[in-house]
Amino acid sequence: MLDYFSLAALAAVVREGSFERAARALHVTPSAVSQRIRLLEERVGCALVVRGQPCQATETGRRLCQHMDRVRLLEQELQGTLPGLAPEGVARVTLPIAVNADSLATWFAPALTAFAAEAPVLMAVSVDNEDHTTEWLRSGAVLAAVTATARPATGCNSRALGAMRYVAAASPALVQRHFAHGVTAGSLAQAPSLVFNTQDELQARWVRRLCHRHVELPRHTLPSTQAFVEASLASMGWGLHPLTLIAPHLQSGALLELVPGTPLDVPLYWQETRAASALLDGLSRAVLKAAQGSLMAGGV
Numbered sequence: 004m005l006d007y008f009s010l011a012a013l014a015a016v017v018r019e020g021s022f023e024r025a026a027r028a029l030h031v032t033p034s035a036v037s038q039r040i041r042l043l044e045e046r047v048g049c050a051l052v053v054r055g056q057p058c059q060a061t062e063t064g065r066r067l068c069q070h071m072d073r074v075r076l077l078e079q080e081l082q083g084t085l086p087g088l089a090p091e092g093v094a095r096v097t098l099p100i101a102v103n104a105d106s107l108a109t110w111f112a113p114a115l116t117a118f119a120a121e122a123p124v125l126m127a128v129s130v131d132n133e134d135h136t137t138e139w140l141r142s143g144a145v146l147a148a149v150t151a152t153a154r155p156a157t158g159c160n161s162r163a164l165g166a167m168r169y170v171a172a173a174s175p176a177l178v179q180r181h182f183a184h185g186v187t188a189g190s191l192a193q194a195p196s197l198v199f200n201t202q203d204e205l206q207a208r209w210v211r212r213l214c215h216r217h218v219e220l221p222r223h224t225l226p227s228t229q230a231f232v233e234a235s236l237a238s239m240g241w242g243l244h245p246l247t248l249i250a251p252h253l254q255s256g257a258l259l260e261l262v263p264g265t266p267l268d269v270p271l272y273w274q275e276t277r278a279a280s281a282l283l284d285g286l287s288r289a290v291l292k293a294a295q296g297s298l299m300a301g302g303v
Contacts, residue, residue, distance in 0.1 A: 005046075005070075006039070006042065006043060006046070007071075007074065008039060009039040009040065009042055009043035009046075010043065010067060010068075010070070010071045010074075011029065011071065012025065012029065012035075012036045012039040012040055012043075013039075013040055013043060013051055013052065013060070013064060013067060013068060013071070014067075014068045014071045014072070015028050015029050015036070016036065016040065016052055016058050017052070017058065017059065017060045017064065017065075017068050018068075018097065018099075018127065020056075020057030020058055021056075021057060021058055022036050022037055022058070040052060043067075047063060047067075049061070049063050050063075050064075051063060051064035051067065052064055060144075062142065065142045065143040065144050066142075066143040067143075068143060068144070069143030069144070069146070069276070070143075072097065072098075072099060072146055073146075073276070073278045073280075075096045075097065076096060076146075076278050076280040076282060076283060077278075077280070078096070079096045079123065079280070079282060095123045095124055095125050096123065096124055096125070096282065097124070097125045097126075097127050098124045098125070098126055098127065098146060098147075098282065098283070098286065099127040099129070099144065099145040099146055100126065100127070100128055100129070100145050100146065100147045100148060100286075101128075101129045101130070101131055101136040101139040101140070101144070101145045101147075101148040101149070101150075102128060102129075102130060102136065102148065102149040103130070103131065103132060103133035103136065103149055103151075103271075104130050104199060104226075104227070104228045105133075105167060105228050105245050105248075106133070106149050106167065106271065107128070107130060107228075108228035108229065108245075108248065109167075109228075109245050109247055109248055109297065110247070110293050110294065110296075110297035110298065111149065111290070111293065113293060114289045114290050114292065114293035115128070115286075115289075115290075117289065118285060118286050118289040122282055122285060122286075123282075124282060124286075127145075129144070129145060131202075132199070132200070132202040132203060133149065133150055133151040133269065133271060134150075134151050134152070134202065134204070135202055136148040136149060136150040136151075137150045137152040137156055137274065140156040140159055140274055140276070141156045141157065146275065146276045146278065146283060147273065147274065147275035147276065147283065147286065147287070148273075148274050148275075149164070149271055149272070149273060149290075150271070150272050150273075150274055151269060151270065151271060151272070152272060152274070153270070153272050155274055156274060158276055158277055159274045159275060159276050159277060160274065160275055160277060161272050161273070161274045162272060162273050162274075162287075162291065163270065163271075163272055164270075164271040164272055164273050164290070164291065164294035164298055165270070165271065165294050165295070165297075165298025165299050165300055166268040166269055166270045166271065166298055166299045166300075167245055167268070167269050167271055167298055167299075168245070168246040168247075168266050168267075168268050168299055169205060169209075169243040169244060169245060169246065169266060169267045169268070169269065170243070170244060170246050170249070170253075170260050170265075170266050170267075171206075171209050171241060171242070171243055171260065171261040171262065171265065171267075172235060172241065172242070172244055172249055172252075172253065172258040172259060172260050172261065173194075173235055173238075173240070173241035173242075173258065173259060173261060174235060174236055174237070174238040174257070174258060174259070175256065175257075175259055176238045177194070177235075177238040177240070177241060178259050178261070180194075180238075181193060181194035181241075182194065182261065186213070186261050186262050187214070188210075188214040188216065188218045191210055191214070191218050191220060192218050192219060192220070192221075193221070194221070194240070194241060195221050195222065195223060195239065195240035195241075196220045196221060196222045196223070196240050196241055196242060197222065197223050197225055197231055197234055197235065197239070197240040197241065197242030198222045198223070198224055198225075198242070199224075199225065199226055199227075199228075199231070200224060200226050201224070205243040205267065205269070206220060206222070206242060206243055207220065208267060209243055209265070209267045212265075212267070213262060213265060222240070223239060223240050228245075228248070231244060232244060232248065232249060232252070235249075235258055236252065236257055236258065241261060243267060244258075246266065247297065268299060271294070271298065273287060273290050273291060273294070275287055
């Protein structure tokens, strides 16, 4: 049988990033945390934590953390039906989820904050590209995620949210400087573009669809949705933006669509682990409702 004091120590180290912060969160000494994890590693027969700055879980460690997250959800359910088991004060359970930055900056945040304001939860939100958030689920690092993958990860359910519409836009000054004679493979190969990080393929995908071939794009890396908008307004580069986010700038003329009528629609899905939890179900209902009111049906 698993030692849940040791599992709690493991989850705390991974969540807090160090043995010292985990010890403070658990109200024990760092040596007690270290001893609990060492005993658990001896029981399992492999390393569970990679010591570093921050500490990170191994693959087996992540699976055990996911198991601990599920146990806490079940305990929360039990305390709801048997109040005598609940500790004094509000008992909150941590819900780890992953979401792409553009969703978080537009439609997702209002649903998340409204849910967390009412539910006895502590949200642990990780941000990654929508093409990679499924890996967070597969590794056991999160219990739910907004992803671009329709096929559910093992042990998860997948539901369509709709599509986020992106448009390629730039300032009038940048358009005049680099695209005065049209948006072509040649002009795109010279104009500075914006990408969120090395995993961001949106700009390249839009260019391939427009030019029917790969074009090597000069690019600035800006890992912030809001910085994308500010950089475009300042003529730093062109990029793909959520239409809902830059609609006022398009209407005012502060930003121009590079090629009108060429949006890129990215279908999104909500994947959640199959844990019998009213809290997780409540979050899912809030997310699906928000998506219905903000995202486009379907997508290409």
